[in-house]
Amino acid sequence: MASSDALLPISAREEDPLVSDGSRSDPNAETHRRKRPVKGLLAVSFGLLFIAFYVVLIATHHGSSRSNDVKIESDETATTTSRARLAGVSEKSNDQLWKLSGERNTVSFAWNNSVLSWQRTAFHFQPEQNWMNDPNGPLFYKGWYHFFYQYNPNAAVWGDIVWGHAVSKDLIHWVHLPIAMVADQWYDANGVWTGSATFLDDGSLVMLYTGSTDKSVQVQNLAYPEDLNDPLLLKWVKYSGNPVLVPPPGILPKDFRDPTTAWKTSDGKWRITIGSKINKTGISLVYDTIDFKTYEKHDTLLHKVPNTGMWECVDFYPVSKTAVNGLDTSVNGPNVKHIVKASMDDTRFDHYAVGTYFDSNGTWIPDDPTIDVGMSASLRYDYGKFYASKTFYDQNKGRRILWSWIGESDSEAADVQKGWSSLQGIPRTVVLDTKTGKNLIQWPVEEIKSLRLSSKQFDMEVGPGSVVPVDVDSAAQLDIEAEFEIKKESLDKILGDSSVVAEAEEFSCQKSGGASVRGALGPFGFSVLADKSLSEQTPVYFYLAKGKDSKLKTFFCTDTSRSTFANDVVKPIYGSAVPVLKGEKLTMRILVDHSIVEGFAQGGRTCITSRVYPTKAIYGAAKLFVFNNAIDATVTASFKVWQMNSAFIHPYSEEAVRALSST
C-alpha cells in the first residue's frame, strides 16, 4: 500500500512531512545532479541523505510517547468512521460493543454456572460444546436430513475450522455424528470452510467447499461420500485433483469463497456462483462445469452491486410465482423468479433481492434496483442476529429450507466460561410472497409442532398503558401464535386527529428508543423472558405509525435493551416495517427457547431473531406478559401459547450411530 508519491526528493519539501499528502515530485534536483562533476555529485548526495535521514527521524518519531507506557488521553466518545459508513453501507450492529451497555447498572454481572447453563437451548441445533458458525451442505438423502456446519473442535471462539455433521428425520430431532471433514490436505490445511451440496442426475451427490490452503489462499475443492450406500454419509473423500478452482485473475486470494449448489443450464451443463469483491463492489462469479472437476469461468458476473463490500455465502435459487411449494435449484421457466442472496461481510447482514435470471448468459437483474442486494434498504431474511444463511431444496417434501448461523451477543469470556458459542435458527421454509410478489415469506418448518405440549388460549382486550401477566407456568420454551387488532374507534379517532403527528417516514425500530416509548398506536405485543417485576424483559411488538396520507405503516420490532442486567452483552433494538395488506389482521408468532427469541410477523413477511441473556428472568422466574403501551388506543389480543418440549439432541456416541445405521 506504499504510495510511490512519497519518494522524491525530500529536499524540495518545505512543509511538515506529516501534513503533506504525498505530492512531491521535483524534477529539478534530478537534472541538477546530471550536470555536476563527481565530487559535487557526492556532496549533493550526502546532503540529500542527511536531510532525508533527518526528515525520516521526524516522521517516524512524531507522536511517539516519551515513555514506554502508552499515554492515553481520556476520550471516551471517540468513534470510528469506518469504511462501511463512508461507503454508505450501514454500520454493523456490533458497534454497540464499543461501550459497555450499562445505563441501568454500574457493577458488571459476574456470570455463574447456573445462569450460564440456563442459556443453552432446548430445541435449536447446536453442537455439544465449542464454536459453530456457517451452515454447510444441507441436504436430504436416503431418509435423513443432513446438516454440516463450521465447527471449532478446540475452543468456544472461531478457529481451527472443520465440518461438523448431524442427521435428523425431521429437521428438529438431531443426532450428532463424527466430524465429516478435517483440515488434512495442503489445499484446506488452514480451514475446511463453507460449501454446498449438489445432487447429480444419477442420484449421487457432490460437495463443493472452500479450503484455505497452507499458504492461506482461498480455493474451491470437490468432495463426495465415500459410500453412497451409507445413509448416514459418515465418511467423505476429497477429490485427488483438488483444488478444482483457484482465485481467477483480478480476484485477490482471500476474496474467493463459499461456492453454491449447482443448477442445470439449458444446454445440460452445471453452473455455480461464488461471491467475491473488486475494490468495494460486491460481485458473484459464474462457472460452468460438466464433471465438477474442470470449469469454464464466465467473463460476465451473475450480478454486482457497488459499495457493498465482500459477498460471502452467496445463495441463488428459483421461487415459484404462483405455488407455495419449493423448487429444485435447476428449475426455470415463466412462472419462476430467482433470488440472489449474499451475506455482507461489512455489516454482518444477509440481504436478498427478487429478480430475473437469464440462463443464456448466466446473469441476473433485480426487479427493483433501488433495493438491490446489499444496499442498506434492500430486503433481509431477518432483521436481528442472523448471518451466513443457506437454503437447500428438500426433495422429500418439496420445499426450500433456510438455515442460518445465529451467533452470540455476549462477551467471549462468557462463551469461554459456558463452553459454547452459537446456534442455528429453526429451519424455515422459504417461498415467494404471492400476495405482494416482492418479498419472501419464511416460516418455521411444520415439524416443530411435534414439540408442542400443553397449550392455553387467551382472548383479551388490552387497554392503553397496560401490562398483563400471561399465566403459562414455565416461560422459557414457548411457541406463541397471536392476532392483534386495534379497536376501530381508536384507529378512526387517531387517523382523524390532525394533531397526531405523521411519523411513519422517520420511524425506525432501531432509533425509536424501544418499547417503553409510547406512541398513538403502539407499541403493543409480548414481553418474553421477563421477571415478575419486569426488571428484565424482551418486548416483541408491533408499532403502527401514522403516515402523511393518513395511511398506516406497521413496524415489527424486538427490544433487547432491557433484556438483562449484564453489561457485557450487546442489547440492540431490532426491526423493520412489515407489509400489512388490506383486510389482514396483525399476526405474530414467537418462538422462545432460553437465550434465543425468534419473531415472525404477518406469517413470516418480517422476521427477527435475537439473543438474550437474562440474569433474573430465568428458570422458574421467567414469565410472559402481553402489553399495550399505546397512549390511547385499545387493542384486542387473541393468542395461543404452547409449552415446547426439548428436542433432546443426541450427543455423538458410537452405539447410537450403530443403532441408526441398522435402521
Next chain:
Amino acid sequence: MKMVVVMMIMMVMAMVSEANMIEQTCKETPDFNLCVSLLDSDPRGSSADTSGLALILVDKIKGLATKTLKEINTLYKKRPELKQALDECSRRYNTILKADVPEAIEAISKGVPKFGEDGVIDAGVEAAVCEGDFKGKSPLTSLTKSMQKVSNVARAIVRMLL
C-alpha cells in the same frame, strides 16, 4: 559509488514511504497518535501491509493483557480485599489472551477479518468489564483504559481488511 548512493537513497525512500503507510493507516483510526506510536515502536511496522499492521496491534493487545495479568497477580497480595473483582478481571484478561488473541491472529492471517474484528472488539469489552467490577475504585484503570484504546485502534485497522 553511485550505486551505493542510489541504494541509500532508495532505503531512505522506503523508510519514508513506510512511515507514510503507517500515517495513512493511523489517520483512519480514532487515535492517530496512539496508533503511530504503537506501530512505529515495532520493528515489523516498517515493512508491513495492512494485515501486518493489524497483527502488530493484536500483538500489542497480547502484551498489554500479559502485563495486566501480572499486575493483577501482585494486587492479590497488596490488596487482598479486592479478591472478588481481581478474580473476575483475571478471568476476563485470560479470555483476551487465550481466546481473543488467537482468534484474531488466525482470522487476520487467513483473510476472514470479521472474526478478527470480533476478537479485538472483545478485548476492549473484557477490559471495560474488569474495570467496572471495582465500582469506581479500580487499581487497574490506566491498564484497562489502555486496552480499550488499543482495541479501538486495532478494530479500525481490521475494518480496513473487510
